[in-house]
Amino acid sequence: MRSxxxxxxxxxxxxxTPLTQVPSRPSRVIHFFDPSNAKMAAKVPxxxxxxxxxxxxxxxxxxxxxxxxxRAGLVEIARATDFGDSTQLWTRVNALDSPWVLDDLTTLVxxxxxxxxxxxVPKVQGPEDIHYVDRLLAQLEARAGLQxxxxxxxxxxxxxxxxxxxxxxxxxxxxxGLSLGPADLAADRRMKTTRVGGGHPxxxxxxxxxxxxxxxxxxxxxxxxQDLWHYTIARMVDACAMHGIFPYYGPFGDxxxxxxxxxxxxxxxLLGCVGTWSLHPVQIEIxxxxxxxxxxxxxxARRVVEAxxxxxxxxxxxxxxxxxxxxxxxxxxxxxxxxxxxxxxELARLYAAKPAPTDGDGDGDGARS
Numbered sequence: 001m002r003s004x005x006x007x008x009x010x011x012x013x014x015x016x017t018p019l020t021q022v023p024s025r026p027s028r029v030i031h032f033f034d035p036s037n038a039k040m041a042a043k044v045p046x047x048x049x050x051x052x053x054x055x056x057x058x059x060x061x062x063x064x065x066x067x068x069x070x071r072a073g074l075v076e077i078a079r080a081t082d083f084g085d086s087t088q089l090w091t092r093v094n095a096l097d098s099p100w101v102l103d104d105l106t107t108l109v110x111x112x113x114x115x116x117x118x119x120x121v122p123k124v125q126g127p128e129d130i131h132y133v134d135r136l137l138a139q140l141e142a143r144a145g146l147q148x149x150x151x152x153x154x155x156x157x158x159x160x161x162x163x164x165x166x167x168x169x170x171x172x173x174x175x176x177g178l179s180l181g182p183a184d185l186a187a188d189r190r191m192k193t194t195r196v197g198g199g200h201p202x203x204x205x206x207x208x209x210x211x212x213x214x215x216x217x218x219x220x221x222x223x224x225x226q227d228l229w230h231y232t233i234a235r236m237v238d239a240c241a242m243h244g245i246f247p248y249y250g251p252f253g254d255x256x257x258x259x260x261x262x263x264x265x266x267x268x269x270l271l272g273c274v275g276t277w278s279l280h281p282v283q284i285e286i287x288x289x290x291x292x293x294x295x296x297x298x299x300x301a302r303r304v305v306e307a308x309x310x311x312x313x314x315x316x317x318x319x320x321x322x323x324x325x326x327x328x329x330x331x332x333x334x335x336x337x338x339x340x341x342x343x344x345x346e347l348a349r350l351y352a353a354k355p356a357p358t359d360g361d362g363d364g365d366g367a368r369s
Contacts, residue, residue, distance in 0.1 A: 014142035018173035028291035035073030078112035092120040109140035127171035157181030177246035196253025237272035249276040301330035
C-alpha cells in the first residue's frame, strides 16, 4: 500500500502529475465503434459533437485476426479527427491477460496519447490490475512527453472484480469510473441467462394467493419481472461515490427493444449512474435523453433551492416538506443540469424555459426532456 502522501506523485520520472479530482465532463453516452470497420470509421468525424464519448473498441466484437487493424485504424482516426471540446475520445484495450494489450497501450499512448482522454480496461479483477496499468501508463506518458495523465476506466466483468470493487475504485488517481459488464459477469458468476443486460422473465416475484378461492395456489396471480443487476449497480455506484469517480451502466444487447433499453437506462440513472454504453446509433438519443434531467425536475430543484434560503431548517412546498436533505438532492440535479447545458444548446434552452405542465398525477413525467 502506498503512503497517502505519495498517492498523487507521478509513477515515472517525467510523467505528468496525477489529477486530484476527476474532470466532470458530460459522458451520458459512450458510443462504441470498431476502428477496423471502414464503414464505421468513416462515420466518426460526423459524430463529433453529437455524442459525449466516442470509444474505439479493440477488445470484444473485434476478431483476433483484426486486432492489429483495429489498433492501427484507431491511430489513423485520432490523427485525422478534431474532437473539439464537446466529444471525448476513449478506447477499450484488450484484456490484461491477452497477447495484444501491451501493444495496444504502447502504441496508443506514444502515438495518440495527447488525444486520448480515457483508457477502458476490461475484466479488472482487483486493484493490482489498475496498479499495473497505472505504472505502465506513467512510463509511456513520460516517453511521449504528455502534459496530462490519461485516465483509466475499469469494467466489472468478474465476480472477483465485484468483490473488490471498492479497492478497484480507489486504486489510482487515474481512476475515472466503472462500468457494468453484464455478459461476462453473468458467465463468470454462472448465472443462467444469455441476455446482455436488462431483466429476465424468469427472475420475478409473484402475487400472493388470492384469499377465499378454491385451489388458490394455482389461481391466476400477477407476476413482476425483476432486475438481475440491481445489486451490482448499486454496489458499483456506492464504490464510485466513495472515491469521487463515475459509475456507468454497460451494454444493452437487445437493439430492437428500445422500450426496455430506455427502462434499463432510467433505472441506472435513478440509482446514480451518469451514463451508459451505446452499441447502435438508435441507443444514442435514448441515452442522452435519459441521462439528462427532465425540465420539470430542474425547475423543481430551482424552486427548492430558492425556498430553502440559507439551507437550514425546513419549508413546505406544494404540500411536501423540503429540508436540508432535499436541498442536497436538488443541488445534485442542478449541478448536472448546468454541466450538461454548458455544452448542449438544446438543453440550455430547455432548462431556461418555463416547464410544460405535468400529466396531472404529480409525478412530473408528463414531458421528459
